[in-house]
Amino acid sequence: MKAPSPPRSDHMRRAMRNLLLLVLVAIGLSLAALPRIERSFLAKTSDRESATLRIATESLRGALSRSEALPALLAERPILTDLLHDPTNVGLLPFVNEQLRQTALTLDLADIYVMDAKGLTIAASNYRREDSFVGRSFAFRPYFTDAMREGRGRFHALGLTSGQRGYYFAAPIIDETEILGVVAVKILLHGFEETWRNGDNTILVTDPNNVIFLSDREDWHFNTLGPVADGVLAAIDATRQYPLERIRTLDVAHEAVAPSVDLLRIQTREGPEEYLSNVGLIAAAGWRVWVLTPTGPAIAQARQVLALLILLSLFAGLVAALFLQRRARALEQQAQQRIYQETLIDRVAERTADLNAANRQLLQEVDERRATEDQLRRTQSELVQAGKLAALGQMSAGLSHEFNQPLAAVKAYAENALTLMERGRQEEARSNMGLILQMADRMAAISRHLRNFARRPQEKIGPVPLIPVLEDVLSLMDNRIKAAEARITIDRPEGDIFVMGGQVRLQQVLVNLLANALDAMETQPAPEIGIRVAGLDSGRWIVEVRDHGEGLTDDTMAQLFDPFFTTKSPGKGLGLGLSISYNIVRDFGGTLSARNHPEGGAIFAVELDDARDRVAEDEVAAQ
Template sequence: MTRRLTRTLGKSLALRSLVVIVALAVGLSLAALPRLERYFLTQAAAREEATLRLATESLRGALSRTEVLPGLLAERPILARILRDPDNQGLVPYANEQLRQTSLTLDVADIWVMDTEGLTIAASNYRRETSFVGRRFDYRPYFTQALSEGRGRFHALGTTSGQRGYYFAAPILDGTEIVGVVAVKILLDAFETTWRDSPNTIVVTDPANVIFLSDRVDWHFSSLGPLPEAALDTIADTRQYPLDQLRLLQTEREALVPGHDLLRVRGADGVEEFVTNTGLIAAAGWRVSVLTPTRPALIQARQTLALVVLLLLFAGLVAVLFLQRRARLVERLEQQRQHREQLERRVAERTADLNAANTQLVQEVEERKVTERRLRQTQSELVQAGKLAALGQMSAALSHEFNQPLAAVKAYAENAATFLDRDRTEDARKNIGLISQMADRMASISKHLRNFARRPQDKIGPIPLLAVLDDALELMAPKLKAAGAELHYTRPEAELEVMGGRVRLQQVLVNLLSNALDAMERLDAPQIEITVLTEGSRRRVEVRDRGPGLTEETLAHLFDPFFTTKSPGKGLGLGLSISYNIVRDFGGTLAARNHPEGGAVFSVDLAASDARTSSEAVAAQ
């Protein structure tokens, strides 16, 4: 009964929450849409301020570059001369051609010269059918302004050429007398061509609010507001625009933010809506407006609002799911409480068994640690025992090696005494030197035996491989000589350093050499071959004998403790096992294989050390 009631309350609460969220989303959409649209419209207008500056500065630059041309042209003497003598058939054609060349050089539409009555005497377009020569332009403001003010400017549709342009004029002086006016006309159609590549609409209006320039050809000579009668009279008197083409655009303006308006234009195709940016060109009396279509901004605003509504609805769905899950969670919590109580009882029952098992495990771990310490101690003792066993095996050969120098020392001493009795001092000194050499030889053998017999330390560091191999060979020399073994070994010139311990590595090499002699004990002429190889960052020493080789069973158990192929009483089978562990402690490997031409090959592979001197390696031991 409790579970059903909890589920019913959860579903009812989830449904009410969903209704509230949907209502909130709809209300927020209706309230926020106008503000959101206004925001995006303002942002769209702000982004186009750079376009307005570019268009305004381009027009202003074109006008300022041309404004000074009439004054400069008026200083030409030929212009005053033709105005004084307009019927001179040799001078006027020359002046016409000069004006034509100048217009091409300066990239202006037309240049023409008028007398004080406004009659054109010479013009750059004298070759065209629409030539200005013989035409009167006294009705144009730029002409009257040039005569009265010293400078004239005007924009209009050409009555002769039919082209829209901007006119600049300056008076022509002969001494102090004004004898005429020179005028320059530039075309602004190129700006409209450039503006057509923009998604915006750009319009230039004069003080009468008539559109003079625009990339919208259908808006030319249209007015954005009603024209006063005085403005219409001025347009008619100056023939600035064709009166039959003037028309009023149906527009509505609404203030958006300071500096930006919302402009609606009604036409045959419906209503177009723009956000405006307006700049001034004071010298020309023009207003330049960039009209940005509102549709992209409105679409962006509505998409943003739709996204917000979707997020709210999504949040509502999540809330509904949360409430449903919460109802289920309450039910599950009750079940989990019952299961937890049952689990706690089971845990309490098994905790006692687990504690007992943990106690037993701790005891086993301690026993294993004690066993491991004993094993390491036993291994170290076995290593020392193996070395002492090897010393015992070499004792016979070493005693013979010591007897020879001792016999020689005795003979040299007796001879030295005899030489001294006979006053042969030089011969006695030579015998004493030989005695010293014999003593050095016995000391060297004793040093190697002492180093070999002592317990090594556990430190591992850089050691000279060839020097260790030399010590091992010198230590085994008596045994090799006693066995009549032939040694094949080409010593590398440069020393090779490896990571390891000098005494323990010497023990490994002595053990391999000793095993090689034991493997060839039945041969009359045993041969041992030693090879030192360098492979990248590894160094390898190979010891090859010419014995019977190794069987598959022997290779499988070669490095096992107490495994031996020697006859009873000649070994415990620990030498190779100990050597294997020593090399592994150095980070290397000890391996064995059969040679294709017979015999066995044992190889010791070690890592090369960093650049350290052999003396440092010796000190580390």
């Protein structure tokens, strides 16, 4: 009897309507969350670009700090004092000009120039150029007036003569208590703009008056991010810092979209531009560094997330609809199954007897098949075992051939040697002994080949033979030693010396120390260098290189291993050799130090750990 099927179409339609409503609600919530998603991506972008701000700020700060102390150092040169006392000295002025030019080239400065107490330039590194500063007055520049009044001056401006933007440092030239004039240096900063143009961001630097002094956007140079008071414009005009006709105010609107996240909207001739801003401060110069990041990529990512959320909502709705549809079909199938259930029960009863008979036959076939499979497994196991035995036999035969052949030869030669010795034929017996040694070497070679198969590679820093390294260094420096007519004396103990380090880098350290010793005595007709190698009570080895030059002053000793510090004349060194050597020796676990010899000259000492124990361990491991 067919059971009545309940109406399910209405229930299905209600479920689909509810599902559609849920999907629409999910899409609506996603759209409502778009501003929050955009702010989140903007905040992440701002955090990520804070690293760019740090790099830009530190680069500018480093460039300024490297040059800040130069005017004071230059002002200590006695020749500048002599020139200011006698500015018309035709014998002295050209020498000062050329010296300033060489110094500017060596220190990578744009200009160096000397002004008298009235601001008139009397010597300059650019004296060869048509736009030379010589004869020009810069008394109106704040760096001159501040240096004369306060002892130090700094200023940034557009150069009136060169037309190049630069930063100026100045210091007074003092003879006892009298200020004779001012020496100033100028550095160019346009190289930073060229680097910034390669990035995805817009970077700009504003001065305390909000004037854009540096930027990878040339059309923004000398524009301002806010209104400028009349008094500020008058000060700019008085110091001729910027051309007034180029000072314009950008149309900028600020908006805080999240804590510590600011949005800038700038109206340009091409249309509105929107940026995230990260701002850093360089207090010494009064500058603000702005990193402006376009908001387009972050907004695009936020909208991609929104699209993904909408797609997920639609996909979830589609999956739910498929589930409801399949559930409805399953319910319909259950109803049909109940209709035919009674008929199937009768048919099942009729077929049960047939199935029982067929089942008994199948059980018999299963037993037979299991017996056959067991026999197959046993046969397969026997075959595998036979294969293993065959492989073992081949391997045994190979090893037997490799060792039995020389062993048989050894036995035969030994028996012959005994017979020959009994007969007094010693030479022939000795020949047989040599053949026995050859056979033994053959078997040892097989064993050595296997032992060397898994030998470990050497480490980068390990035992280094010190004396061969020193001999290589002397060989490398041989031509220069002969050219300087120098005499080298070496005091070293007998025997091998091993220290921890790297051979090539240790050579580099010793070459640098030897070259510095020759440089320290370049004015001597017959320089002499002493090299001493000795063991210390601490278990280390020391290598000392002594020159007979003028020695080291206290100021030099304090900065000896600093990068870019050198006592050599311009063009003969960058001041990096000792700094690099110091770090190499430190990587080896050793020390590099310097001191003055009581009888004159300087001594540089390299201390390294003894590596004899490591050498012994390596020899044991090799065996």
